[in-house]
Amino acid sequence: MSIMKRMGMIFRAKANKALDRAEDPRETLDYSYQRQIEMLTKVRRGVADVATSRKRVELQISQLQAQMAKLTQQAEQALTQKREDLAREALTRKSGLQSQITDLQTQHDQLQGEEEKLTVASKRLEAKVEAFRTRKETIKATYTAAQAQTQINEAFSGISEEMGDVGMAIQRAEDKTQQMQARAGAIDELLASGALEDASGSGTDDISRELQAMSTQSDVESELAALKAKADPELASSQTSGELGAAQPAEPAADAAEHAPQAEGEAQS
Amino acid sequence: MIIRIMGEGQFDVPDDAVATLNELDSSVERAVEAGDEAAFRGALASLIEGVRSAGAPVPADSLSGSELILPHEESTLDEVRALLDDDGLIPG
16 A cells, blocks of 8 residues: 555554543543643754754864864974974874864754754644644534534644654654764763864874974074073173283283382392 | 645645656555665655645644655655554654
8 A cells, every 4th residue: 555645544543542542532632732732842842952962063063173273283383393294293183183074064964954844843833732722622612522523533633643743853853963962972072081182282282292392492592592692792701801801911010010129129239 | 635744744735646646656665665775765755846846835723634644755764664564653
């Protein structure tokens, strides 16, 4: 038999089974309405859950993008310091992150699709529940139990079908969200454990350390050079004063003065 | 005739379009019986497209039941089999 017909029959059988449970068919109206309200709450919660997952994936994408930007910067920095090996390493890590981002982007689009579908389903169910509520009051007020049966069957088939459909849509969205949450959780763990940070260079990774060490080294060298330049003229002047200082030329003069009286004395005596 | 595409809503399809849709439905059925996933996907997509283009969306606040129901667009063969075999799958 046709797939479409069989599915239609299955849904109708479900609706009839629910109706058969009550002795007075009018009792099923309030009971069903309660269930519809519950289903509405469920589908709205479903929309919120999918939105939360989508936002989480968005956050992860932006975190990974920030890390990619950092790696690009590191590669540039490494090249200016003539460290092609480090630049290559940074770019390799960057390409690894790119594939993660592409994967997350696909997940994001799927979640967004689910979110939109559930939002539409939620609005549709809401309109049907409201229509059912009005019909329910009319049926309860106007019809006897016997008359009510046909009316209820009519009102019931559409809403029951919608509930079944929405129920399965929520289930599908939940399944998808759960799968993605497991993967998102793995990325969060990586981010938290520092493994990705390490691969992307957020300050404490090996590329950063090496670049830092190199820049520290060159800082030391340049400061040393600056100090030397500053120190050189002083050194030069102190050396000049040491060699050609006034004390030394004065000595021969003193000697001469000392010697002179001696010489004079000697000369005199 | 009202036809529901699951996950999408109900469509009011004029009777003169039903014959064409029945042909498309038969190829879906054959693919399900043959267990041919690729053929099933293609046939289901054509059938769904047929319903969409021939039918007019039923207003959201209508309480009419559907005569025919189609699985949602991304359904797999296994999902459809489960729907047909196990009526416990449909929350009632």
